[in-house]
Amino acid sequence: MNKDIKRSKLHSRKAVLLTAGVVLVVSVGLILSLTLTAVAAQNQLVFGFLPLVLNGPERPVPTQTLTLTPTLTETPSTTPTPPVLGDYIVIGWNDLGMHCYNPDFQDLAVLPPYNTLWAQVIQRGDPPLIVTEGISVTYSFPDNTYSVGKTNFWDYDLDLFGVDLAPDVGLTGKGLAGEMDLVDDHFAAEGIPLTEYNDGDHTTRVPYQLAEIVVHDFEGSELARNQVVAPVSTEMHCEYCHYDGGVEDISTGRVETNILTLHDMENQEDYPEGYAGPLMGQRPVLCANCHESNALGAPGEPGIPSLSNAIHEKHADKVDATTDGCYNCHPGPETKCLRDVMSTEYDEIDCLYCHGDMEEVSRNPRPWLNEPRCDDCHAGPGYEQDNDLYRLSKGHGGLYCEACHDSTHAIAISAEERDGIKFINLQGHAGTLEVCTVCHLTDPEGDSPHLVDTP
Numbered sequence: 001m002n003k004d005i006k007r008s009k010l011h012s013r014k015a016v017l018l019t020a021g022v023v024l025v026v027s028v029g030l031i032l033s034l035t036l037t038a039v040a041a042q043n044q045l046v047f048g049f050l051p052l053v054l055n056g057p058e059r060p061v062p063t064q065t066l067t068l069t070p071t072l073t074e075t076p077s078t079t080p081t082p083p084v085l086g087d088y089i090v091i092g093w094n095d096l097g098m099h100c101y102n103p104d105f106q107d108l109a110v111l112p113p114y115n116t117l118w119a120q121v122i123q124r125g126d127p128p129l130i131v132t133e134g135i136s137v138t139y140s141f142p143d144n145t146y147s148v149g150k151t152n153f154w155d156y157d158l159d160l161f162g163v164d165l166a167p168d169v170g171l172t173g174k175g176l177a178g179e180m181d182l183v184d185d186h187f188a189a190e191g192i193p194l195t196e197y198n199d200g201d202h203t204t205r206v207p208y209q210l211a212e213i214v215v216h217d218f219e220g221s222e223l224a225r226n227q228v229v230a231p232v233s234t235e236m237h238c239e240y241c242h243y244d245g246g247v248e249d250i251s252t253g254r255v256e257t258n259i260l261t262l263h264d265m266e267n268q269e270d271y272p273e274g275y276a277g278p279l280m281g282q283r284p285v286l287c288a289n290c291h292e293s294n295a296l297g298a299p300g301e302p303g304i305p306s307l308s309n310a311i312h313e314k315h316a317d318k319v320d321a322t323t324d325g326c327y328n329c330h331p332g333p334e335t336k337c338l339r340d341v342m343s344t345e346y347d348e349i350d351c352l353y354c355h356g357d358m359e360e361v362s363r364n365p366r367p368w369l370n371e372p373r374c375d376d377c378h379a380g381p382g383y384e385q386d387n388d389l390y391r392l393s394k395g396h397g398g399l400y401c402e403a404c405h406d407s408t409h410a411i412a413i414s415a416e417e418r419d420g421i422k423f424i425n426l427q428g429h430a431g432t433l434e435v436c437t438v439c440h441l442t443d444p445e446g447d448s449p450h451l452v453d454t455p
Helices: 003-012 153-161 255-270 307-314 341-345 351-355 401-405 417-427
Strands: 036-041 044-049 088-093 115-123 129-131 135-140 177-179 181-183 186-192 208-217 222-233
Touching (some): 088 208, 115 135, 115 222
Antiparallel strands (some): 115 129, 115 186, 135 208, 208 222
């Protein structure tokens, strides 16, 4: 089936896949994402956090509070009971749909523990308003309150990133609980050092961790709360190939040192100035010191391919060109990070349908920043992205697309039940946020929210 036919098939079901019936009228400001920047210092990367807080217009003092105690439930009936909502709601999400980190940092690091939560707070009304002033938004992980002891990251943070972090504090200064930062029209907590293990059990993976997001006014009264998935995984199966004796008969006793030994064998004569000698003698090694990584904001070294390009090119003929092939390195056969409605509704939509095969990915000039667009397929009026990246795009009423449709790779309705909890809390059922009276006090008339022109 060619791609035009596939797109036609997708468009015919567009109302199911891309309808968010939350009609909002809001004032829209500039988009600004929190960014993690990196500068080279003594062959290490020192990361700086650049938050910017921009207040919106003055809002009335809240008069009614909302208290929810949502729990993980079975799939709701076809006629669920809508929840009782107060004057305010909070919609939260993770930006990428999955965050990975190395299971062990003693030898090398691709990615540190670094998770992200975004949220928008809405005052319900006719019209509703996005609220940015007079409130605080906090996050916590009730079942996951510490990370030290679940990972050895803090034993090697100084060697890898040039900073000696306090226990359970991440590279941006965030912990496992705290206040989210106001960034223009949303709140964000970037760089949460979350692991995939609950407290008291450091062996059972729980990749879809639940965060509590709570909104208070400045007098301490609770206005709204919700539960949001923060996906996290170490399921990167380098051991599938790089076990002792698996490649070039290399046997060092650990997968990571097998990889570094192979890297030295194949590339040592091309190492840049400052990295002379084998990497085995420079452990722990941050791959992004040499290989550019837009995921970390790391510039890398001139003339060396980006980390994404290098890995995908090197392994292009080593794994099958299927989603299961991608799961050799990306989480994974157990985690199944690709769980969105497109992949579950259509057999032909998999990792390769959007991203291409590994050879194609290896030619991406800007990995993480140049990615597939939803409007490549959903090309009808009202579905155009206003940003190159879906995760940064906003649509009807100034809501981020991910607020109603959920995160990249987890677009509602997700195959992971926990992803649906936040929607159940707001509209009584999982799936795309489509009940207009979640935000409106009365059901508005008109077309799909994608086709309604709002300020």
